[in-house]
Amino acid sequence: MNLTKTVVLKLKETDDSIQETMERYTEGMNFASKVVYENGEPLSANRLQKLTYKHLRENLDLPSQMSCNVARQVSGTYKALQKQVEKENSEWQKIEFSPTNIKFSYGRDYKINKEKLSITTLDGRKKYEITNYEYAEQFFSGEWKYLASELVKHKDGEYYFHLTCEKEVEEKPIEKSSNFMGIDVGINFLAVGTTTDKNQTFLGKGVAKDLRKTYKKMRQRLQSKGTFSAYKRLKALSEKEKRLMKQLNHKVSKEIVKFAKEEGVDVIGMEDLTDIRDGTRVRKKDRYNHESWAFRQLQKFIEYKAVEKGIRVEYIDPENTSKTCSRCGHISRNNREGLNFVCEECGYELHADLNGARNIEHKVRDFRHDLESQGSCQPPDVDGVETTSATASCGAEPQASS
Numbered sequence: 120m121n122l123t124k125t126v127v128l129k130l131k132e133t134d135d136s137i138q139e140t141m142e143r144y145t146e147g148m149n150f151a152s153k154v155v156y157e158n159g160e161p162l163s164a165n166r167l168q169k170l171t172y173k174h175l176r177e178n179l180d181l182p183s184q185m186s187c188n189v190a191r192q193v194s195g196t197y198k199a200l201q202k203q204v205e206k207e208n209s210e211w212q213k214i215e216f217s218p219t220n221i222k223f224s225y226g227r228d229y230k231i232n233k234e235k236l237s238i239t240t241l242d243g244r245k246k247y248e249i250t251n252y253e254y255a256e257q258f259f260s261g262e263w264k265y266l267a268s269e270l271v272k273h274k275d276g277e278y279y280f281h282l283t284c285e286k287e288v289e290e291k292p293i294e295k296s297s298n299f300m301g302i303d304v305g306i307n308f309l310a311v312g313t314t315t316d317k318n319q320t321f322l323g324k325g326v327a328k329d330l331r332k333t334y335k336k337m338r339q340r341l342q343s344k345g346t347f348s349a350y351k352r353l354k355a356l357s358e359k360e361k362r363l364m365k366q367l368n369h370k371v372s373k374e375i376v377k378f379a380k381e382e383g384v385d386v387i388g389m390e391d392l393t394d395i396r397d398g399t400r401v402r403k404k405d406r407y408n409h410e411s412w413a414f415r416q417l418q419k420f421i422e423y424k425a426v427e428k429g430i431r432v433e434y435i436d437p438e439n440t441s442k443t444c445s446r447c448g449h450i451s452r453n454n455r456e457g458l459n460f461v462c463e464e465c466g467y468e469l470h471a472d473l474n475g476a477r478n479i480e481h482k483v484r485d486f487r488h489d490l491e492s493q494g495s496c497q498p499p500d501v502d503g504v505e506t507t508s509a510t511a512s513c514g515a516e517p518q519a520s521s
């Protein structure tokens with residue numbers, strides 16, 4: 120599985136070349152943007168390149184690779200817009216780009232080592248010294264592959280290179296996994312995890328709820344004022360709430376992955392909450408906690424940290440995970456008494472979130488058995504040779520997070 124990271128590196132000194140290149144590049148982007156906008160629907164990167172290349176090269180003097188990047192970037196932005204239009208979240212509109220970033224392709228128009236960044240500008244190839252942070256050293260050790268990256272002008276007026284890199288991380292093939300963990304994310308506890316051996320952890324008790332309550336009160340006070348300054352304060356407030364939530368998510372994800380590592384977990388299972396994002400299905404669990412972005416963010420952080428530690432992550436269908444008895448399998452809406460799960464069939468009683476996490480653990484374990492029974496997995500310890508190819512044939516690669 121591939122691990123992708125973006126490292127932000129500050130350029131030590133800059134010159135007019137960078138600024139001019141950025142402005143010209145943006146001019147090119149806005150030219151291409153006009154072409155797509157007037158077309159009335161997205162254009163493929165190739166098609167757009169054909170329509171804009173000559174102008175970008177001859178009239179704007181953009182280097183060749185940069186002219187291709189313009190088409191690719193603008194085409195991608197309009198495709199994303201089109202998706203929003205289809206969901207009726209936005210209207211078809213002309214996108215205006217501002218001169219704050221340029222995309223570069225590794226090997227074609229940028230190269231980098233831990234001291235210097237070399238990029239193509241309007242004045243040809245130029246080298247710029249970068250600030251070398253200690254934490255960034257690891258990305259120049261030779262094990263990372265560099266991908267398309269961006270030069271960005273931050274609000275402080277300085278230039279930073281957002282280097283995107285990727286490396287292969289080894290993880291245990293699912294057919295050789297024996298220790299699973301289900302993680303339920305939610306409002307009462309941010310995360311509840313339980314392993315195949317029934318070792319469990321409860322993290323972030325009530326913190327999301329407290330945060331929400333605090334900010335709700337402050338918001339209501341400001342909303343009742345209705346002034347412009349109150350509106351501005353409101354915006355700042357929700358930014359702050361998001362930031363605090365993000366901090367909590369980082370903390371909890373770190374702790375739960377540490378727990379998983381200590382327990383020797385091979386595979387983490389979590390609920391696939393993407394349907395909820397699309398608004399096609401809203402579970403009861405999420406109706407009173409509509410800020411489900413916070414939970415998806417937490418899952419993403421967990422996934423990221425887990426993969427880094429060689430733990431595989433699978434997403435399972437969330438259907439009935441909160442209504443099923445984790446002991447006898449009985450499914451009923453009535454199997455709940457507030458925060459407690461009480462099975463109306465067998466009388467089993469436990470914390471509702473833990474019950475959910477156990478069901479998730481079962482599902483991800485079954486997922487492996489399903490693969491085995493379909494014959495698409497080689498049974499463990501056949502010859503100990505099969506590795507990546509067997510995994511690939513399982514079709515069990517974790518879903519790419521988007």
Ligand SMILES: [Zn+2]
Pocket residue numbers: 444445446447448449462463464465466467
């Ligand atoms: Zn039961």
